[in-house]
Amino acid sequence: MRVGRLVKAHGLKGALKLELYTDDPEGRFARGATFTLQVPESSPWHGKPLTVREFRWMNSHPVAFFDGVDDRAAAEDLVRAILWIDQDVQSASGEEDAWFDHQLVGLDVMRDGDLIGRVIRVDHLPAQDLLIVRMAGDAREVLVPFVKAIVPEVDTAAGRVVVTPPPGLFEDLPAEDDAPEDELEADAADEAEPQD
Numbered sequence: 455m456r457v458g459r460l461v462k463a464h465g466l467k468g469a470l471k472l473e474l475y476t477d478d479p480e481g482r483f484a485r486g487a488t489f490t491l492q493v494p495e496s497s498p499w500h501g502k503p504l505t506v507r508e509f510r511w512m513n514s515h516p517v518a519f520f521d522g523v524d525d526r527a528a529a530e531d532l533v534r535a536i537l538w539i540d541q542d543v544q545s546a547s548g549e550e551d552a553w554f555d556h557q558l559v560g561l562d563v564m565r566d567g568d569l570i571g572r573v574i575r576v577d578h579l580p581a582q583d584l585l586i587v588r589m590a591g592d593a594r595e596v597l598v599p600f601v602k603a604i605v606p607e608v609d610t611a612a613g614r615v616v617v618t619p620p621p622g623l624f625e626d627l628p629a630e631d632d633a634p635e636d637e638l639e640a641d642a643a644d645e646a647e648p649q650d
Contacts, residue, residue: 463529
């Protein structure tokens with residue numbers, strides 16, 4: 455399970471700013487927590503674990519110190535690394551309607567019983583999470599707010615999510631000029647009526 459990304463070296467003592475993909479940063483980044491790193495094969499950290507020495511908040515930004523990262527140069531080697539942990543079934547969220555990203559990616563997206571696309575990614579934004587859906591039949595990617603009103607059903611066992619999107623989310627709405635002629639004629643007649 456992906457829990458964070460190292461985005462920037464901070465200071466001179468090896469600290470790194472984090473982009474968090476977890477709702478429990480203090481728990482996930484507790485002293486001694488160890489991560490598997492996703493880094494290029496050319497990185498000196500490829501195939502090595504990374505262990506937390508200290509986690510803290512600095513000016514509302516999460517910052518961590520790691521064993522073996524003692525100066526800014528060492529921290530720079532880790533910028534853009536993604537931190538992973540093995541999924542811990544015991545600590546999996548007990549919340550209803552809570553899923554890990556890997557449980558959602560790859561699910562079919564169904565609308566009114568029809569397959570319309572597939573979840574290819576989950577983006578975590580401050581306001582809400584987004585499901586990135588690649589549409590079936592073309593390469594378009596649609597950003598779907600991951601809220602109950604639009605995604606009322608997630609069935610990981612069946613490999614699908616059901617969506618009830620608002621008009622215009624998956625297709626273009628007709629322009630005013632595309633209104634049926636009888637509607638346009640009615641509008642013209644209304645405008646022609648004298649005012650009292």
